[in-house]
Amino acid sequence: MKVEFAQLAGRDNGTAQNLDRALAAIAACAVDTQLIVFPETYLMGFPTADTVADYAEPVDGPAVQAIVQAAQERSIAVVIGLAESDGDQFYNTTLLITPDGVALRYRKTHLWPLESEMFTPGDRYATCLWNGVRVGLLICYDIEFPETARALAQLGADLLIVTNGNMDPYGPTHRTAIMARAQENQMFAMMVNRVELGEGGLLFAGGSALVDPFGTLLFEAGRDEGQFSVELDLEQLLAARKDYVYLKDQRIKLPGEVIEHNDGTRELMIP
Structure with missing residues (x-):
């Protein structure tokens, strides 16, 4: 399976510019690429508490729909982040978009301290089947908590995709974390980070990575x-998973209600 990383700089509160770059990256994918992944909140960049209401969009808003159309035109899947509005709440959200539309939505459950003043944390983990592979999504700070990836593993995930917005000096932290999350759950892990200086003065660390189920x-x-x-x-x-499977041997299971949907999506609700 061929996948592509779009490790790009972004503009905070810059939906038009970021969307143009995302569409260009999708158009530039190789013919046999099946999936392209972008950084955290890439469509809008990082808003502030003062700007989130102006830039956040619902999942059926124009920015996401432009990505859906591009996915349809190229027959490709896209993982991309946005600042999502839903009623009077705002979420740091990542979507898996296929040519059929939005296949999976994940709202970040572990908010970085600067985010807590503008976003509401998500209340569930979820996986879906895509091209015969069960995919789960996490976002940036989430991967520093082992339970997040384990929750996806309990839902059967084979591939963990992390949209990242990690900055200096924490690049080495996420390098270590993504390798551990892959190895301890015997799954592939793909992490795509932003680069260059953001408008808030954060220097994004890059270091996008692919790790195999052995943690390599x-x-x-x-x-x-x-x-x-x-x-x-x-x-x-x-x-x-040939000689041992951690999920079968673990003594403590994560709590929470598992919900099976008719479309193959599985959710674990946070108790």
Whole structure:
């Protein structure tokens, strides 16, 4: 399976510019690419408490619908983040978009301290089936909490995709965390980060990465912009789980109600 990283700089409160860059990246994908992943809240960049109401959009808003149309035109899946509005609440959200539309929505459950003044935390973890692979989503700070990836593993995830907005000096923290989350759950993990200086003075650390189910780092980007192509050998999932399966041997299960939907989506509600 060929996937691409869109490790790009973004503009905070810059929906038009970021959307144009996202559409250009989708158009530039190789013919045989099946999935492209963008950084955290890439469509709008990071708003502030004063600007979030002006820039956040619902999932059926114009920015997301433009990505849906591009996914349809290229017959490709897209993972991209946005500041989502839903009624009077705002969420840091990542979507898995396929040519059929939005297949999976995840609202960040662990908010960085600066986010808590503008976003509401999500209340569930979810996976869906895509091209025969069960996919789960996390966002940035989430991966510093082992329970988040374990929740997705309990829902059957084979591929963890992390939209990231990690900044200096915390790049090494996420490098360590993404390798651990893949190894301890015997799943692929793909993390795509932003680069360059944001308007809030944060220097984004890059370091987008692909890790196999053994915890081996297969690819790591530097600190510059780039659109990188990598291959996932899905047979490594079987190899990693051949002799032992952590989920079968674990003594403590995470609590929460599991909901099975008719479309193949599974959710674990946070108690």
